Amino acid sequence: MGSNYAGFQRQPGKTTVQGTLEAALQLITGERTAVIGSGRTDAGAHALGQVCAFSTASALPPDTFRRALNAHLPDDLAVISACEVDADFHPRFEAVRRTYRYLIWNRETRSPFWQGRAAQVRVPLDERRMDEALQLLAGPRDMSSFVPARTTGSRVRTIFSASCRRDGDLITIEIAASGFMRQMVRALVGTVIRVGTGRLDLADFQRVVDMAHRPAAGDTAPAHGLYLVRVDYDLAVPQTNHSAAAAEFVAAPSHEEIQ
């Protein structure tokens, strides 16, 4: 759970997922090792299936690393599985698909259960309309409307699937894509929420996408509703697909130093 972390990436004087993993590894191996993640996550966002890699001179078997890391990590961070990979494996550059989930607690009354784990929207949302809007995104898309204007490089990402469903008062948005830019999911969710309230219809939503201009879209939804669900690779990294486990997945002690 990301609630207690200033995001993934190591920052001086702040508790981050990367820094916490590196400190645990140092206790186990005595080495100062850089942990590479599949991507940054925002402060307050969560990961159910992050993939990380590190290099070590240690001969400990991967599953011993898993257990030793779990013994040293705080309760809100866990290693689900570990395996050895080629020394040149890079969890960010080699990822071919990432899946994010966004949870909305859609009720006027707050939920103690979902506090810090889902974003509350007090007015009723039409999840079917939101689902229809998300379906429009399938395929390669210029996602400029959903990223900060200063974003550099290509803003085209291939959306493999995007959907919205309701279970009682909980709305789940799930998006799988070739890649995600900073704040992309949160800005997209903020815009889809406008569809759910009726402020935008489907044609409006399509226009927002087509304009490829950030001010056209909705507000950035809060980070605490966001979950990195899984990261896929075109290689045999074991993936665990589990519905509600929050955990960090650490792949790959390889036998060379990356840094």
Added chain:
Amino acid sequence: MGSNYAGFQRQPGKTTVQGTLEAALQLITGERTAVIGSGRTDAGAHALGQVCAFSTASALPPDTFRRALNAHLPDDLAVISACEVDADFHPRFEAVRRTYRYLIWNRETRSPFWQGRAAQVRVPLDERRMDEALQLLAGPRDMSSFVPARTTGSRVRTIFSASCRRDGDLITIEIAASGFMRQMVRALVGTVIRVGTGRLDLADFQRVVDMAHRPAAGDTAPAHGLYLVRVDYDLAVPQTNHSAAAAEFVAAPSHEEIQ
């Protein structure tokens, strides 16, 4: 969520649900009012749908009470709905059915998401066998095997339904009964877990029930997996049935002091 509370019932020097509700009510009405719950809950256990009642001389409408209470209560406690009832309504004595849920995180690796919200069992459990054992309980039962030896009064309770299901690594046990005695669900879950590991078969389980003797049963499962889901009455108290909301339900500002 009950994680931060020493149970429901007011205790000097401890933070309890009852004490917290009474303090919020006093801020709103200026009155010192006793809040009556539908039953005690153990320290660390949770409530998705507790029912409470209080008396007040205030003329505030029930929904105003709901909103004012939510404004004064901490984030881990929320009032889902409120209504006015007869002055002689008692949420404990008039309850005709209570439903409890018990969550088990059944995986060797801990879950940051379910930490403090489900009890971890590391060895694989056979949820179908556990379900079969629970089915055996239907009907009026002497539940002596599942309550402390010192329990006074009749130990017969009518079990309306009892079941077990799995969703990935999460196992949910749900039991609805005419009433529950102290530690009854947790001792029953501890025994059903023995069925799940294969330590008891169904005939063994039946014998444990029939012996009506506490030492025959399993350990008491930890409180943090336990949820009071709902309380039913033979009157028109609105009930909200929601899958995953943790919340406290406060019914009934009536216009007389109970104490």
